[in-house]
Amino acid sequence: MDLSSITDSEGNTMKFRQYQGRKFHPNIEENVSHRIQSISSLKTRPDDVMLCTYPKSGTHWVFNIIHMLRSHNLQYVGSPDVLEYIDLDKMNLKDSPRTYHTHMTFPLIPEEAKQGKIKVIHVLRNPKDVLCSFYNYQNRMNNKLFQGTFDGFVNFFLSDEFPHCGGTWFTYMKEWTEAKMANKHLNILTLYYEDLVRDLFSNVVNLAKFLEVEHDVVFLRQVVEAVSFDNLKSKHATDSGIKDTWMDWIKDGRLPIYHKGKVGSWKEAFTVAQNEKFDAVYKEKMSAMNIDPAFIFK
Template identity: 45%
Template sequence: MVVSCILYTELTWYCYFSAVDMELVTIVDEQDNKYCYKRYQGYPFNVEVIGNVGSQLDKIAQLDVKEEDVLVCVFPKSGTHWLYNTVMMLRSGTLDYHGTPTMMELQDFNLIEEMPSPRTFGSHLRCRFLPEQMKNGKGKVITITRNPKDIVVSLYHMLKNMGDIGYQGTFEGFLKRFNSEESFVGGGTWFAWMKDLEDWKSQNLLSLSYHDFKQNTYANVVKLAKFLEVDHDEKFLRSISENIHFDKLKESHNKTSPASDRWKHISEDGRLPIYRKGQVGEWKNMFTVAQSEEFDHFYNESVKLMDLKIKTEFE
């Protein structure tokens, strides 16, 4: 393994640990904020991505997709578990809490290959890294989009509660990395993730809005049921709408979700700290006026530069 460190401007150290076309990058800035990620072919990935990244991406790309497969693909902290459990209730015909999805990039790929049909699994990857057969229309892909200001606040608090898995430092330092191409949470910036989503050409994708799901839960449950081609009466669909309220999901996760050996090194009991507040507009309690204005400027410039058609409602 080759190790080298280079000193850049602003007293930022970049340490590279090369291994099979992958680099483990560690950045410590002038405020002692520490940021770590895996880099593969120019893209940043969470340090928890299995192995040397390339091998896992190859397995994902080559997945033998089944027509009844459903992939919940969501940018981190945008409503992954909320959406996943809604989908699972609709597909199972029960109101049971189904916990955390098997994430293609974060867990042993055999878990997906050995899942009985109909399979429902998850990913935080950009669309460009998803299974080739899904890009060609096989199976179904569902996503949900959220205000990036709320995302970055939720991400910061989650990472603080999970030890050294990618970031240690201040909110200001994390915000700087979130809006850079070094942002491992989405394989680049949130805007790059959204651009990949907008470039998806297949008709097998359903994209929902976090804000709208909050305001019109039942209507979105009906929309999901139609997309999934499941037949349930209004009473059951309204029961799902009641059972996916944030507080109920959080309580179920803390009480019934089984501990996992996979996550024991970053969580106290093997349960990921995935539920915090789930509110719209929580960023107002965290951003300074200057940070908000700077973020808005970056947002507007990125949307224009990438020719994005984003219609997400923000508060």
């Protein structure tokens, strides 16, 4: 499937691949239909855990927390296996218990996950910080999703044309929210990035309970310390942060995932006009979808 692009009147360009009316990140394999079907039909195991996030919503942070809780050690393990990009045949050969990740919007996740056969952890983050982190992240990649100004990126993010995981951020929110309301079989825990920043220990306790792993308070506090932003950033700078999967994405195979790790960083990037436009579009679209996730935008 050929790579497509959209260019606005100011020359800002967004690249994507398209399948059945949905747009995907340009780095997904050329045969998008094959990848989508392979993810949908993935054979899960009862002790699998699937982490689901929209990009730049705390993926690597929460993945390492999950790994530490499930493995009973404090080792940093870098990036998760991402269903959109990993060799799924090789993943099927991995020992249990497996923890893997997807950015896909709900209709495109594995069918067995929809049926409640595995545990799903869903992490959400306020979209203003998502946007800023996403812009800085993709600017450092070899195969860029977007080329242009920050203002152009804001406009694309708010439009119906923003590609990545089969839908815009708004589509992602709508489809996941509706699924949680309608699908009683889901075995899911929803976390908010802002809550993790505010009170990480309580969230680690809740994660441990959801994962059905027992740890004493001492170990849980050690996990909290081990996954502090500074510690993770330091560990990511070692060989542990390198993964062959990302060699074509960035020179040394080390994703530029640790930027600021704060709540409210958007205030340093948005102009007044950009913020007003974002708020207007956000209010209109979220109202039309009849959902209110009550994000913290402080």
